Amino acid sequence: MPSRLIASVRSAAPLWAAILLLFGGQVLVSQHLKPFRPAIEEMPYPPNPLALKALGLGDDQFLFRAEVSWLQGVGDGGGRLKPLKDYDYDRVIEWLRVIDGLDPQSRSLFEVGARYFGAISDPGSAPLKLKALATYFLEVGMSDPAQRWPWLVWAAVKAQHTIGDKELARRAADQLMSLRGAAGAPYWLPLLAPPLYRAAGDSDRAALVMADPDMIRLRQRAFTELNGRLSQMGSFDLNQ
Amino acid sequence: MNALITTLRYVLITAIRDRMVSAIIVAELAVLGGASLMAASALAEGRATGLAMAGEGFRVVMMLGLITFISFHVQRMEETREIEAILTRPISRATFVLAYYTAYAGIGVLLSLCAAPMLMVGLAAGGAGLIEWQASLALECLIVVAIALFCALSLGSATASVLAGIGLYLFSRLAAFFRAIAESHTGLSTHDSVDHVTTWVIKAIAAAVPRLDLFGQGQWLVYGPGGGWGLSELLLQTAIIVPLLLAATVRDMHVKRY
Numbered sequence: 395m396p397s398r399l400i401a402s403v404r405s406a407a408p409l410w411a412a413i414l415l416l417f418g419g420q421v422l423v424s425q426h427l428k429p430f431r432p433a434i435e436e437m438p439y440p441p442n443p444l445a446l447k448a449l450g451l452g453d454d455q456f457l458f459r460a461e462v463s464w465l466q467g468v469g470d471g472g473g474r475l476k477p478l479k480d481y482d483y484d485r486v487i488e489w490l491r492v493i494d495g496l497d498p499q500s501r502s503l504f505e506v507g508a509r510y511f512g513a514i515s516d517p518g519s520a521p522l523k524l525k526a527l528a529t530y531f532l533e534v535g536m537s538d539p540a541q542r543w544p545w546l547v548w549a550a551v552k553a554q555h556t557i558g559d560k561e562l563a564r565r566a567a568d569q570l571m572s573l574r575g576a577a578g579a580p581y582w583l584p585l586l587a588p589p590l591y592r593a594a595g596d597s598d599r600a601a602l603v604m605a606d607p608d609m610i611r612l613r614q615r616a617f618t619e620l621n622g623r624l625s626q627m628g629s630f631d632l633n634q
Numbered sequence: 635m636n637a638l639i640t641t642l643r644y645v646l647i648t649a650i651r652d653r654m655v656s657a658i659i660v661a662e663l664a665v666l667g668g669a670s671l672m673a674a675s676a677l678a679e680g681r682a683t684g685l686a687m688a689g690e691g692f693r694v695v696m697m698l699g700l701i702t703f704i705s706f707h708v709q710r711m712e713e714t715r716e717i718e719a720i721l722t723r724p725i726s727r728a729t730f731v732l733a734y735y736t737a738y739a740g741i742g743v744l745l746s747l748c749a750a751p752m753l754m755v756g757l758a759a760g761g762a763g764l765i766e767w768q769a770s771l772a773l774e775c776l777i778v779v780a781i782a783l784f785c786a787l788s789l790g791s792a793t794a795s796v797l798a799g800i801g802l803y804l805f806s807r808l809a810a811f812f813r814a815i816a817e818s819h820t821g822l823s824t825h826d827s828v829d830h831v832t833t834w835v836i837k838a839i840a841a842a843v844p845r846l847d848l849f850g851q852g853q854w855l856v857y858g859p860g861g862g863w864g865l866s867e868l869l870l871q872t873a874i875i876v877p878l879l880l881a882a883t884v885r886d887m888h889v890k891r892y
Contacts, residue, residue: 444818448811451804452847453693455856459676459686466677499857505678 437468437485440492447496458496465489466506479516483523486511487530494534501544507531508548521557528552528562536569540578546570550586554593564594574608582616584609637725638733645737648707658699658745665691666756673757684757686852689767692749693850696775697803700742701782705795708786727887731880735783742775753855763858767850769865773872774849778803780879788886807847809840844875 440446450457465486469476490507497503512527514520528549535545550570553563567590574584588609591600603609649655666688673684711717720730750768753759781802785795816833849868853861 444811444815448808448815451807452810453686453690453850453852455852456686456690459672459683459852460690463672463676463683466675497853500679500682502676502679502683509677 431474437481437489439485440489443492443495446492450496454496458493458500459502461489461493461496462500462502462506465493465503466510477516478511478514478523479519481511481523483511483526487526490530498538499541504531504542504545504548508545512548512552521559524552525557525559525562528557528566532566532569539573539576539583543580543583546583547586550590554586554589560594563590564596567591567594567599571603574612581612585612585616637729638736641733642737642740645707645734646741649703649741652703652707654699654703655741655745658695659748661695661699662692662748662752665695666752670756681757682856685753685759685855688753688757689749689850689852689855692752693771693774696742696746696749696771697778698800699745700738700775700778701785701799701803702796704738704779704782705786705792705799708783708795709790709792712790728884731783731787731884731887735780735876735880738779738783739776742779743772746771746775759855761858763854763856766859766865767852767854770849770851770854770868773865773868774846776872777806777844777846777849777875777879780876780883781806784879784883784886787883802843803846805839806843806845809836809843810845810847812836813840844871 441449446461447454447457450460469478469481486507490503494503507527508531512524514523531545531549535542535549539546546566546569550566553559553566557563567587570587570590571584573579576583588600588603591597591603669684669688669691672687673680676683708717717730721727747768749771750759750764753764778799782795782799785798785802786792789795789798813836816836848863848871851861
Protein backbone atom coordinates (compact mmCIF):
# COMPACT_ATOMS: atom_id res chain seq x y z
CA MET A 395 0.00 0.00 0.00
CA PRO A 396 2.67 2.61 0.92
CA SER A 397 4.59 1.74 -2.22
CA ARG A 398 1.46 2.30 -4.33
CA LEU A 399 0.87 5.61 -2.57
CA ILE A 400 4.47 6.69 -3.17
CA ALA A 401 4.19 5.65 -6.80
CA SER A 402 0.96 7.60 -7.30
CA VAL A 403 2.45 10.68 -5.59
CA ARG A 404 5.52 10.36 -7.78
CA SER A 405 3.48 10.12 -10.94
CA ALA A 406 1.25 13.05 -9.94
CA ALA A 407 4.10 15.26 -8.67
CA PRO A 408 5.22 16.66 -12.06
CA LEU A 409 1.62 17.57 -12.94
CA TRP A 410 1.07 19.27 -9.56
CA ALA A 411 4.39 21.08 -9.93
CA ALA A 412 3.33 22.30 -13.38
CA ILE A 413 -0.07 23.43 -12.06
CA LEU A 414 1.53 25.32 -9.15
CA LEU A 415 4.13 26.91 -11.45
CA LEU A 416 1.51 27.99 -13.95
CA PHE A 417 -0.72 29.30 -11.16
CA GLY A 418 2.23 31.31 -9.83
CA GLY A 419 2.79 32.58 -13.36
CA GLN A 420 -0.86 33.63 -13.62
CA VAL A 421 -0.59 35.59 -10.34
CA LEU A 422 2.55 37.33 -11.65
CA VAL A 423 0.90 38.13 -14.98
CA SER A 424 -2.15 39.57 -13.21
CA GLN A 425 0.20 41.78 -11.13
CA HIS A 426 1.90 42.88 -14.36
CA LEU A 427 -1.47 43.70 -15.96
CA LYS A 428 -2.76 45.54 -12.88
CA PRO A 429 -1.78 49.04 -14.10
CA PHE A 430 -3.85 48.58 -17.27
CA ARG A 431 -7.30 49.82 -16.39
CA PRO A 432 -10.38 50.19 -18.54
CA ALA A 433 -10.92 53.64 -19.97
CA ILE A 434 -13.62 55.78 -18.39
CA GLU A 435 -16.68 55.11 -20.45
CA GLU A 436 -17.75 58.02 -22.62
CA MET A 437 -21.42 58.83 -22.91
CA PRO A 438 -22.51 58.11 -26.47
CA TYR A 439 -25.43 59.77 -28.20
CA PRO A 440 -28.67 58.02 -27.27
CA PRO A 441 -30.17 55.76 -29.92
CA ASN A 442 -33.53 56.12 -31.55
CA PRO A 443 -36.25 55.32 -28.93
CA LEU A 444 -37.46 52.33 -30.96
CA ALA A 445 -33.94 50.94 -31.30
CA LEU A 446 -33.41 51.46 -27.57
CA LYS A 447 -36.59 49.53 -26.77
CA ALA A 448 -35.35 46.62 -28.86
CA LEU A 449 -32.33 46.33 -26.55
CA GLY A 450 -34.67 45.28 -23.73
CA LEU A 451 -36.03 42.34 -25.77
CA GLY A 452 -39.55 43.43 -24.89
CA ASP A 453 -39.04 44.11 -21.19
CA ASP A 454 -39.18 47.89 -20.95
CA GLN A 455 -38.99 47.89 -17.16
CA PHE A 456 -35.74 45.92 -17.16
CA LEU A 457 -34.33 48.22 -19.85
CA PHE A 458 -35.40 51.30 -17.88
CA ARG A 459 -33.71 50.10 -14.67
CA ALA A 460 -30.60 48.99 -16.56
CA GLU A 461 -30.33 52.35 -18.35
CA VAL A 462 -30.88 54.33 -15.13
CA SER A 463 -28.14 52.27 -13.44
CA TRP A 464 -25.86 52.84 -16.43
CA LEU A 465 -26.56 56.60 -16.39
CA GLN A 466 -25.80 56.68 -12.68
CA GLY A 467 -22.38 55.12 -13.18
CA VAL A 468 -21.44 56.14 -16.71
CA GLY A 469 -18.50 58.31 -15.65
CA ASP A 470 -17.01 55.74 -13.30
CA GLY A 471 -13.97 54.04 -14.76
CA GLY A 472 -13.09 51.50 -12.09
CA GLY A 473 -12.74 53.96 -9.24
CA ARG A 474 -11.68 56.94 -11.37
CA LEU A 475 -14.47 59.43 -11.78
CA LYS A 476 -15.07 61.80 -14.65
CA PRO A 477 -15.91 65.24 -13.22
CA LEU A 478 -19.44 66.46 -13.90
CA LYS A 479 -18.05 69.63 -15.47
CA ASP A 480 -16.64 67.49 -18.31
CA TYR A 481 -20.03 66.08 -19.29
CA ASP A 482 -21.98 67.30 -22.27
CA TYR A 483 -25.28 68.10 -20.51
CA ASP A 484 -27.19 68.35 -23.79
CA ARG A 485 -26.35 64.69 -24.28
CA VAL A 486 -27.25 63.89 -20.66
CA ILE A 487 -30.67 65.48 -21.24
CA GLU A 488 -31.17 63.54 -24.46
CA TRP A 489 -30.52 60.35 -22.47
CA LEU A 490 -32.88 61.45 -19.68
CA ARG A 491 -35.55 62.13 -22.27
CA VAL A 492 -35.21 58.83 -24.09
CA ILE A 493 -35.03 56.75 -20.88
CA ASP A 494 -37.98 58.60 -19.39
CA GLY A 495 -40.12 57.29 -22.23
CA LEU A 496 -39.65 53.74 -20.91
CA ASP A 497 -41.28 54.33 -17.50
CA PRO A 498 -42.94 57.70 -16.86
CA GLN A 499 -44.18 56.52 -13.42
CA SER A 500 -40.78 56.12 -11.82
CA ARG A 501 -38.98 58.84 -9.89
CA SER A 502 -35.56 57.20 -10.08
CA LEU A 503 -34.62 59.05 -13.26
CA PHE A 504 -35.46 62.34 -11.54
CA GLU A 505 -33.23 61.30 -8.62
CA VAL A 506 -30.32 60.56 -10.96
CA GLY A 507 -30.88 63.82 -12.83
CA ALA A 508 -31.35 65.99 -9.74
CA ARG A 509 -29.09 64.37 -7.16
CA TYR A 510 -26.29 63.22 -9.45
CA PHE A 511 -26.09 65.43 -12.52
CA GLY A 512 -27.75 68.29 -10.64
CA ALA A 513 -25.06 68.20 -7.97
CA ILE A 514 -22.51 69.94 -10.22
CA SER A 515 -20.79 72.75 -8.34
CA ASP A 516 -18.07 73.93 -10.70
CA PRO A 517 -18.48 77.74 -10.64
CA GLY A 518 -17.54 78.12 -14.30
CA SER A 519 -19.74 75.55 -15.94
CA ALA A 520 -22.45 74.80 -13.36
CA PRO A 521 -24.91 77.63 -14.20
CA LEU A 522 -25.13 76.79 -17.89
CA LYS A 523 -25.37 73.05 -17.32
CA LEU A 524 -27.93 73.46 -14.56
CA LYS A 525 -29.92 75.80 -16.77
CA ALA A 526 -30.19 73.07 -19.41
CA LEU A 527 -31.22 70.56 -16.75
CA ALA A 528 -33.75 72.89 -15.13
CA THR A 529 -35.26 73.76 -18.52
CA TYR A 530 -35.76 70.05 -19.19
CA PHE A 531 -37.18 69.45 -15.70
CA LEU A 532 -39.62 72.33 -16.15
CA GLU A 533 -40.78 70.88 -19.46
CA VAL A 534 -41.24 67.38 -18.03
CA GLY A 535 -42.77 68.63 -14.77
CA MET A 536 -45.36 70.75 -16.62
CA SER A 537 -46.38 67.74 -18.70
CA ASP A 538 -47.70 66.00 -15.57
CA PRO A 539 -47.59 68.34 -12.55
CA ALA A 540 -49.70 65.99 -10.42
CA GLN A 541 -47.03 63.29 -10.47
CA ARG A 542 -43.94 65.27 -11.37
CA TRP A 543 -44.16 68.33 -9.18
CA PRO A 544 -40.77 67.50 -7.56
CA TRP A 545 -39.15 68.16 -10.96
CA LEU A 546 -40.79 71.62 -10.96
CA VAL A 547 -39.71 72.39 -7.41
CA TRP A 548 -36.12 71.42 -8.18
CA ALA A 549 -36.09 73.57 -11.31
CA ALA A 550 -37.64 76.49 -9.43
CA VAL A 551 -35.13 76.31 -6.56
CA LYS A 552 -32.17 76.08 -8.96
CA ALA A 553 -33.53 78.93 -11.08
CA GLN A 554 -33.98 81.08 -8.00
CA HIS A 555 -30.70 80.41 -6.20
CA THR A 556 -28.02 78.92 -8.46
CA ILE A 557 -28.46 79.51 -12.16
CA GLY A 558 -28.80 83.29 -12.20
CA ASP A 559 -30.71 83.38 -15.48
CA LYS A 560 -33.49 85.95 -15.38
CA GLU A 561 -35.29 84.67 -18.42
CA LEU A 562 -35.45 81.12 -17.00
CA ALA A 563 -36.60 82.42 -13.60
CA ARG A 564 -39.42 84.39 -15.22
CA ARG A 565 -40.48 81.44 -17.38
CA ALA A 566 -40.49 79.12 -14.36
CA ALA A 567 -42.56 81.64 -12.40
CA ASP A 568 -45.08 82.03 -15.24
CA GLN A 569 -45.44 78.28 -15.56
CA LEU A 570 -45.91 77.79 -11.82
CA MET A 571 -48.54 80.53 -11.79
CA SER A 572 -50.38 78.75 -14.57
CA LEU A 573 -50.85 75.78 -12.22
CA ARG A 574 -53.28 77.63 -9.93
CA GLY A 575 -56.18 75.24 -9.45
CA ALA A 576 -54.58 72.53 -11.61
CA ALA A 577 -56.14 69.17 -10.82
CA GLY A 578 -53.91 66.86 -8.82
CA ALA A 579 -50.98 69.30 -8.54
CA PRO A 580 -50.03 70.51 -5.02
CA TYR A 581 -52.01 73.68 -4.35
CA TRP A 582 -48.91 75.48 -2.99
CA LEU A 583 -46.83 75.27 -6.19
CA PRO A 584 -47.78 78.84 -7.33
CA LEU A 585 -46.36 80.17 -4.04
CA LEU A 586 -42.91 79.47 -5.47
CA ALA A 587 -43.51 82.07 -8.18
CA PRO A 588 -43.00 85.43 -6.35
CA PRO A 589 -39.37 84.72 -5.32
CA LEU A 590 -38.73 83.64 -8.90
CA TYR A 591 -40.11 86.95 -10.21
CA ARG A 592 -37.78 88.71 -7.78
CA ALA A 593 -34.87 86.60 -9.05
CA ALA A 594 -35.89 87.65 -12.55
CA GLY A 595 -35.56 91.28 -11.45
CA ASP A 596 -39.31 91.92 -11.59
CA SER A 597 -40.11 92.97 -8.02
CA ASP A 598 -43.28 94.76 -9.12
CA ARG A 599 -44.72 91.57 -10.57
CA ALA A 600 -43.69 89.69 -7.42
CA ALA A 601 -45.48 92.26 -5.25
CA LEU A 602 -48.55 92.11 -7.46
CA VAL A 603 -48.70 88.32 -7.21
CA MET A 604 -48.17 88.44 -3.46
CA ALA A 605 -51.06 90.89 -3.09
CA ASP A 606 -53.45 88.76 -5.13
CA PRO A 607 -56.30 87.63 -2.80
CA ASP A 608 -56.14 84.07 -4.18
CA MET A 609 -52.42 83.91 -3.44
CA ILE A 610 -52.99 85.33 0.05
CA ARG A 611 -55.52 82.56 0.70
CA LEU A 612 -53.09 79.95 -0.64
CA ARG A 613 -50.32 81.32 1.56
CA GLN A 614 -52.52 81.27 4.65
CA ARG A 615 -53.62 77.71 3.90
CA ALA A 616 -50.02 76.59 3.40
CA PHE A 617 -48.93 78.42 6.55
CA THR A 618 -51.68 76.81 8.63
CA GLU A 619 -50.92 73.38 7.25
CA LEU A 620 -47.19 73.76 7.82
CA ASN A 621 -47.77 75.04 11.33
CA GLY A 622 -50.03 72.06 12.07
CA ARG A 623 -47.46 69.59 10.82
CA LEU A 624 -44.64 71.22 12.75
CA SER A 625 -46.79 71.16 15.89
CA GLN A 626 -47.41 67.45 15.39
CA MET A 627 -43.67 66.91 15.02
CA GLY A 628 -42.83 68.45 18.39
CA SER A 629 -44.86 71.21 19.97
CA PHE A 630 -43.47 73.86 17.62
CA ASP A 631 -45.61 76.83 16.69
CA LEU A 632 -44.63 79.30 13.99
CA ASN A 633 -46.78 81.97 15.69
CA GLN A 634 -44.69 81.86 18.83
CA MET B 635 -49.86 7.30 -19.99
CA ASN B 636 -47.27 4.87 -18.68
CA ALA B 637 -44.89 5.87 -21.48
CA LEU B 638 -45.40 9.50 -20.53
CA ILE B 639 -44.64 8.93 -16.85
CA THR B 640 -41.61 6.77 -17.66
CA THR B 641 -40.28 9.42 -20.05
CA LEU B 642 -40.87 12.18 -17.51
CA ARG B 643 -39.03 10.23 -14.83
CA TYR B 644 -36.17 9.41 -17.21
CA VAL B 645 -35.73 13.01 -18.34
CA LEU B 646 -35.94 14.27 -14.75
CA ILE B 647 -33.24 11.79 -13.67
CA THR B 648 -31.08 12.89 -16.61
CA ALA B 649 -31.57 16.54 -15.71
CA ILE B 650 -30.50 15.88 -12.13
CA ARG B 651 -27.58 13.65 -13.19
CA ASP B 652 -26.40 16.28 -15.70
CA ARG B 653 -26.55 18.83 -12.87
CA MET B 654 -28.92 20.91 -14.96
CA VAL B 655 -31.30 21.42 -12.03
CA SER B 656 -28.57 22.41 -9.59
CA ALA B 657 -26.82 24.60 -12.19
CA ILE B 658 -30.01 26.56 -12.86
CA ILE B 659 -30.73 27.01 -9.16
CA VAL B 660 -27.16 28.16 -8.48
CA ALA B 661 -27.33 30.53 -11.47
CA GLU B 662 -30.63 31.94 -10.19
CA LEU B 663 -29.11 32.49 -6.76
CA ALA B 664 -26.21 34.30 -8.42
CA VAL B 665 -28.68 36.43 -10.39
CA LEU B 666 -30.52 37.25 -7.17
CA GLY B 667 -27.22 38.25 -5.53
CA GLY B 668 -26.28 40.47 -8.48
CA ALA B 669 -29.74 42.04 -8.56
CA SER B 670 -29.59 42.74 -4.82
CA LEU B 671 -26.22 44.42 -5.32
CA MET B 672 -27.65 46.63 -8.07
CA ALA B 673 -30.66 47.37 -5.87
CA ALA B 674 -28.36 48.50 -3.07
CA SER B 675 -26.38 50.77 -5.38
CA ALA B 676 -29.40 52.50 -6.96
CA LEU B 677 -29.92 56.15 -6.02
CA ALA B 678 -33.68 55.59 -5.70
CA GLU B 679 -36.22 52.80 -6.02
CA GLY B 680 -33.63 50.15 -5.26
CA ARG B 681 -36.16 47.37 -4.78
CA ALA B 682 -37.74 48.09 -8.17
CA THR B 683 -34.29 48.03 -9.77
CA GLY B 684 -33.51 44.69 -8.12
CA LEU B 685 -36.84 43.18 -9.18
CA ALA B 686 -36.45 44.22 -12.82
CA MET B 687 -32.85 42.95 -12.95
CA ALA B 688 -33.64 39.65 -11.23
CA GLY B 689 -36.70 39.07 -13.42
CA GLU B 690 -34.69 39.46 -16.60
CA GLY B 691 -31.81 37.40 -15.20
CA PHE B 692 -34.06 34.51 -14.17
CA ARG B 693 -35.61 34.45 -17.61
CA VAL B 694 -32.24 34.39 -19.38
CA VAL B 695 -30.99 31.60 -17.10
CA MET B 696 -34.13 29.52 -17.66
CA MET B 697 -34.15 29.93 -21.43
CA LEU B 698 -30.44 29.27 -21.93
CA GLY B 699 -30.57 26.33 -19.51
CA LEU B 700 -33.54 24.69 -21.23
CA ILE B 701 -32.25 25.19 -24.77
CA THR B 702 -28.80 23.84 -23.87
CA PHE B 703 -30.09 20.87 -21.88
CA ILE B 704 -32.63 19.79 -24.51
CA SER B 705 -30.15 20.17 -27.39
CA PHE B 706 -27.46 18.07 -25.74
CA HIS B 707 -29.91 15.51 -24.38
CA VAL B 708 -31.43 14.89 -27.80
CA GLN B 709 -27.97 14.66 -29.37
CA ARG B 710 -26.96 12.06 -26.78
CA MET B 711 -30.13 10.08 -27.50
CA GLU B 712 -29.27 10.14 -31.18
CA GLU B 713 -25.66 9.09 -30.61
CA THR B 714 -26.73 6.14 -28.50
CA ARG B 715 -29.46 5.30 -31.04
CA GLU B 716 -31.97 5.60 -28.26
CA ILE B 717 -34.49 7.42 -30.44
CA GLU B 718 -34.35 4.72 -33.08
CA ALA B 719 -34.74 2.04 -30.39
CA ILE B 720 -37.79 3.78 -28.95
CA LEU B 721 -39.35 4.19 -32.38
CA THR B 722 -38.98 0.46 -33.13
CA ARG B 723 -41.56 -0.12 -30.40
CA PRO B 724 -45.25 0.38 -31.16
CA ILE B 725 -45.08 4.09 -30.50
CA SER B 726 -45.89 6.78 -33.04
CA ARG B 727 -43.63 9.72 -33.76
CA ALA B 728 -46.33 12.04 -32.48
CA THR B 729 -46.48 10.16 -29.16
CA PHE B 730 -42.69 10.22 -28.94
CA VAL B 731 -42.55 13.98 -29.51
CA LEU B 732 -45.45 14.60 -27.14
CA ALA B 733 -43.93 12.44 -24.41
CA TYR B 734 -40.55 14.15 -24.57
CA TYR B 735 -42.12 17.60 -24.88
CA THR B 736 -44.23 16.93 -21.77
CA ALA B 737 -41.19 15.75 -19.85
CA TYR B 738 -39.00 18.72 -20.83
CA ALA B 739 -41.87 21.14 -20.29
CA GLY B 740 -42.56 19.62 -16.88
CA ILE B 741 -38.96 20.19 -15.81
CA GLY B 742 -39.01 23.69 -17.28
CA VAL B 743 -42.17 24.66 -15.43
CA LEU B 744 -41.00 23.07 -12.16
CA LEU B 745 -37.70 24.96 -12.34
CA SER B 746 -39.41 28.21 -13.32
CA LEU B 747 -41.54 27.93 -10.18
CA CYS B 748 -38.39 28.51 -8.09
CA ALA B 749 -38.27 32.10 -9.33
CA ALA B 750 -41.24 33.54 -7.44
CA PRO B 751 -40.18 32.25 -3.97
CA MET B 752 -36.67 33.57 -4.57
CA LEU B 753 -38.04 36.99 -5.50
CA MET B 754 -40.34 36.93 -2.47
CA VAL B 755 -37.53 36.09 -0.09
CA GLY B 756 -34.72 38.08 -1.72
CA LEU B 757 -36.50 41.22 -2.86
CA ALA B 758 -39.84 41.20 -1.02
CA ALA B 759 -41.83 40.75 -4.23
CA GLY B 760 -45.50 39.87 -3.94
CA GLY B 761 -49.05 40.47 -5.07
CA ALA B 762 -50.89 39.86 -8.30
CA GLY B 763 -47.96 41.19 -10.32
CA LEU B 764 -45.65 38.46 -9.07
CA ILE B 765 -48.28 35.79 -9.81
CA GLU B 766 -48.78 37.11 -13.34
CA TRP B 767 -45.04 37.34 -13.95
CA GLN B 768 -44.47 33.81 -12.62
CA ALA B 769 -47.27 32.41 -14.77
CA SER B 770 -45.90 34.17 -17.84
CA LEU B 771 -42.42 32.76 -17.14
CA ALA B 772 -43.90 29.25 -17.02
CA LEU B 773 -45.75 29.84 -20.30
CA GLU B 774 -42.56 31.20 -21.88
CA CYS B 775 -40.78 28.02 -20.78
CA LEU B 776 -43.44 25.94 -22.55
CA ILE B 777 -42.77 27.82 -25.80
CA VAL B 778 -38.99 27.71 -25.44
CA VAL B 779 -39.07 23.95 -24.80
CA ALA B 780 -41.06 23.51 -28.02
CA ILE B 781 -38.55 25.69 -29.92
CA ALA B 782 -35.58 23.78 -28.47
CA LEU B 783 -37.11 20.36 -29.19
CA PHE B 784 -37.89 21.40 -32.76
CA CYS B 785 -34.32 22.63 -33.32
CA ALA B 786 -32.74 19.61 -31.60
CA LEU B 787 -34.69 16.96 -33.49
CA SER B 788 -34.41 18.84 -36.81
CA LEU B 789 -30.75 19.75 -36.77
CA GLY B 790 -29.15 16.81 -34.98
CA SER B 791 -26.02 18.72 -33.93
CA ALA B 792 -26.21 20.07 -30.39
CA THR B 793 -24.10 23.14 -31.22
CA ALA B 794 -26.25 24.03 -34.22
CA SER B 795 -29.38 23.38 -32.19
CA VAL B 796 -28.28 25.63 -29.31
CA LEU B 797 -27.38 28.44 -31.70
CA ALA B 798 -30.59 28.05 -33.69
CA GLY B 799 -32.69 27.86 -30.52
CA ILE B 800 -31.12 31.02 -29.08
CA GLY B 801 -31.46 32.74 -32.46
CA LEU B 802 -35.14 31.86 -32.74
CA TYR B 803 -35.74 32.94 -29.17
CA LEU B 804 -34.02 36.30 -29.70
CA PHE B 805 -35.82 36.81 -32.99
CA SER B 806 -39.14 36.07 -31.33
CA ARG B 807 -38.38 38.74 -28.75
CA LEU B 808 -37.23 41.26 -31.37
CA ALA B 809 -39.58 40.63 -34.28
CA ALA B 810 -42.18 43.12 -33.06
CA PHE B 811 -39.51 45.84 -32.93
CA PHE B 812 -38.21 44.99 -36.39
CA ARG B 813 -41.77 45.24 -37.69
CA ALA B 814 -42.31 48.56 -35.91
CA ILE B 815 -39.06 49.92 -37.37
CA ALA B 816 -40.05 48.70 -40.83
CA GLU B 817 -43.53 50.20 -40.55
CA SER B 818 -42.24 53.53 -39.24
CA HIS B 819 -39.86 53.74 -42.22
CA THR B 820 -36.93 54.80 -40.03
CA GLY B 821 -34.53 52.37 -41.67
CA LEU B 822 -35.02 53.35 -45.30
CA SER B 823 -32.53 52.53 -48.04
CA THR B 824 -32.13 54.51 -51.26
CA HIS B 825 -34.27 52.11 -53.29
CA ASP B 826 -38.04 51.99 -52.88
CA SER B 827 -38.27 48.45 -54.21
CA VAL B 828 -35.67 47.21 -51.67
CA ASP B 829 -37.58 48.96 -48.89
CA HIS B 830 -40.84 47.43 -50.00
CA VAL B 831 -39.44 43.90 -50.18
CA THR B 832 -37.57 44.24 -46.87
CA THR B 833 -40.65 45.55 -45.11
CA TRP B 834 -42.77 42.74 -46.53
CA VAL B 835 -40.22 40.07 -45.53
CA ILE B 836 -39.92 41.48 -41.99
CA LYS B 837 -43.70 41.61 -41.60
CA ALA B 838 -44.05 38.04 -42.87
CA ILE B 839 -41.39 36.69 -40.50
CA ALA B 840 -42.75 38.71 -37.57
CA ALA B 841 -46.19 37.23 -38.17
CA ALA B 842 -44.78 33.71 -38.10
CA VAL B 843 -42.85 33.86 -34.82
CA PRO B 844 -44.37 34.00 -31.31
CA ARG B 845 -44.63 37.38 -29.56
CA LEU B 846 -42.22 36.48 -26.76
CA ASP B 847 -41.58 40.18 -26.11
CA LEU B 848 -44.95 40.27 -24.34
CA PHE B 849 -43.93 37.63 -21.78
CA GLY B 850 -42.31 38.20 -18.38
CA GLN B 851 -42.76 41.96 -18.09
CA GLY B 852 -40.61 43.48 -15.34
CA GLN B 853 -43.27 46.16 -14.82
CA TRP B 854 -45.60 43.48 -13.41
CA LEU B 855 -43.06 42.82 -10.68
CA VAL B 856 -42.62 46.53 -9.97
CA TYR B 857 -46.10 48.02 -10.45
CA GLY B 858 -48.41 45.00 -10.61
CA PRO B 859 -50.50 43.76 -13.55
CA GLY B 860 -51.04 46.20 -16.41
CA GLY B 861 -49.56 47.38 -19.65
CA GLY B 862 -52.47 46.57 -21.92
CA TRP B 863 -52.21 42.80 -22.02
CA GLY B 864 -52.20 39.93 -19.57
CA LEU B 865 -52.28 36.19 -19.13
CA SER B 866 -55.20 35.62 -21.51
CA GLU B 867 -53.17 36.94 -24.47
CA LEU B 868 -50.12 34.96 -23.38
CA LEU B 869 -52.20 31.79 -22.98
CA LEU B 870 -53.62 32.30 -26.46
CA GLN B 871 -50.15 32.75 -27.93
CA THR B 872 -48.88 29.64 -26.12
CA ALA B 873 -51.91 27.57 -27.13
CA ILE B 874 -51.27 28.39 -30.80
CA ILE B 875 -47.50 28.20 -31.10
CA VAL B 876 -46.74 25.10 -29.02
CA PRO B 877 -48.95 22.70 -31.04
CA LEU B 878 -47.65 24.34 -34.23
CA LEU B 879 -44.02 23.72 -33.27
CA LEU B 880 -44.77 20.17 -32.11
CA ALA B 881 -46.59 19.40 -35.35
CA ALA B 882 -43.63 20.77 -37.31
CA THR B 883 -41.30 18.59 -35.23
CA VAL B 884 -43.36 15.47 -35.92
CA ARG B 885 -43.48 16.34 -39.64
CA ASP B 886 -39.72 16.86 -39.68
CA MET B 887 -39.17 13.45 -38.05
CA HIS B 888 -41.34 11.84 -40.75
CA VAL B 889 -39.63 13.53 -43.66
CA LYS B 890 -35.98 13.85 -42.81
CA ARG B 891 -34.60 11.69 -40.14
CA TYR B 892 -36.60 8.76 -38.84
